[in-house]
Amino acid sequence: MPDAMTVFDRRVLRLRRDRAAATLAGHDFLYREVADRLADRLDDVRRRFLLALDLGCHTGTLATALRGRGGIETLVNCDVAPGMVALAPPPAVAGDEEALPFADGAFDLILSVLSLHWVNDLPGALAQIRRALRPDGLFLAAMLGGQTLKELRQVLADAEIAAEGGLSPRVSPFVGVRDAGNLLQRAGFALPVVDAEVITVSYSDPLRLIEDIRGMGEANVAIERRRQFARRATLFDAVARYRDRYADDRGRIPATFQVIYLTAWAPDPSQPKPLRRGSARSSLAAALATPETPTEGAGGAG
Amino acid sequence: MVKKSVDPKLLEILVCPLTKGPLRYDAERQELISDQAGLIYPIRDGIPIMLVDEARPIKDIVAGDPPATPQPTGRP
Numbered sequence: 001m002p003d004a005m006t007v008f009d010r011r012v013l014r015l016r017r018d019r020a021a022a023t024l025a026g027h028d029f030l031y032r033e034v035a036d037r038l039a040d041r042l043d044d045v046r047r048r049f050l051l052a053l054d055l056g057c058h059t060g061t062l063a064t065a066l067r068g069r070g071g072i073e074t075l076v077n078c079d080v081a082p083g084m085v086a087l088a089p090p091p092a093v094a095g096d097e098e099a100l101p102f103a104d105g106a107f108d109l110i111l112s113v114l115s116l117h118w119v120n121d122l123p124g125a126l127a128q129i130r131r132a133l134r135p136d137g138l139f140l141a142a143m144l145g146g147q148t149l150k151e152l153r154q155v156l157a158d159a160e161i162a163a164e165g166g167l168s169p170r171v172s173p174f175v176g177v178r179d180a181g182n183l184l185q186r187a188g189f190a191l192p193v194v195d196a197e198v199i200t201v202s203y204s205d206p207l208r209l210i211e212d213i214r215g216m217g218e219a220n221v222a223i224e225r226r227r228q229f230a231r232r233a234t235l236f237d238a239v240a241r242y243r244d245r246y247a248d249d250r251g252r253i254p255a256t257f258q259v260i261y262l263t264a265w266a267p268d269p270s271q272p273k274p275l276r277r278g279s280a281r282s283s284l285a286a287a288l289a290t291p292e293t294p295t296e297g298a299g300g301a302g
Numbered sequence: 303m304v305k306k307s308v309d310p311k312l313l314e315i316l317v318c319p320l321t322k323g324p325l326r327y328d329a330e331r332q333e334l335i336s337d338q339a340g341l342i343y344p345i346r347d348g349i350p351i352m353l354v355d356e357a358r359p360i361k362d363i364v365a366g367d368p369p370a371t372p373q374p375t376g377r378p
């Protein structure tokens with residue numbers, strides 16, 4: 001019986017990914033795009049990484065994007081779906097983000113492209129990721145954020161309410177930017193940075209979008225999802241609503257994907273830290289060359 | 303066909319996903335054994351399958367296997 005923390009059915013996710021693996025190449029543009037962007041970010045970090053991990057590697061999209069870049073000597077590919085891992089370059093291992101099979105301090109770098117949005121216990125997964133990093137190891141991940149597929153969610157909800165008088169979760173819930181920052185801190189990471197960008201993909205037809213989502217193995221795996229597909233009529237109504245509401249003058253429709261980037265380091269004494277409050281030795285007023293105005297009742301730092 | 307063997311770099315860093323405890327590598331059977339969890343993780347085509355769902359309990363060997371290996375308990 002799933003408890004309140006268990007939103008996603010990891011077994012279903014694995015089956016979806018296993019099934020999607022063989023034909024992923026036709027639908028993985030989003031993985032490739034985000035893998036490229038993550039590789040660019042890694043290029044900005046001037047460092048050598050002896051052993052790195054791609055967590056949720058799918059078929060090794062990031063390994064392809066990184067080939068010869070990023071200062072990585074060995075990249076371990078890991079995915080929850082054995083069918084995906086089998087297509088990724090070695091060394092590869094099947095493993096679950098929710099129960100990582102890696103020793104403490106195993107990696108200098110852990111990367112992840114569009115996989116962590118399926119994790120039920122994200123704080124727990126982040127804590128495990130931090131433990132698997134060496135001190136001063138880097139965690140750099142891209143995950144889907146709360147604005148992802150907002151158009152599709154809206155029209156599906158409207159169509160379903162109109163036709164069936166109720167609403168069931170058709171698209172999985174996503175994490176927000178602020179949540180992600182807090183979670184990194186709670187997991188014990190140092191110097192966490194979170195930022196987000198929106199990638200808008202233009203489609204000729206909403207049905208092509210739905211094909212791509214299924215083709216990536218990304219169809220909803222929320223436990224509360226209904227066991228049957230949306231009724232055909234409801235789906236067609238949603239597609240019509242999508243066109244009516246969002247199509248541009250050439251008849252193309254946009255699909256929003258929000259990508260949240262997480263950057264954080266495993267704590268190490270060598271990292272910069274804020275000074276203790278009140279330990280300043282020169283006054284801000286002097287630095288700004290303005291007269292100092294003492295505040296009433298406050299114990300000034302001086 | 304020659305079986306792909308598992309990368310030694312992986313063997314150094316893998317632990318049991320359930321207990322985070324050490325694993326024993328059975329090169330002959332291509333398996334990773336977690337004594338703490340009492341589970342055996344398969345290695346398929348050189349890929350360790352570190353999923354609890356895919357592991358089988360250790361007692362299966364003792365109870366169910368034919369005596370193909372002469373000394374199943376003789377390992378250090």
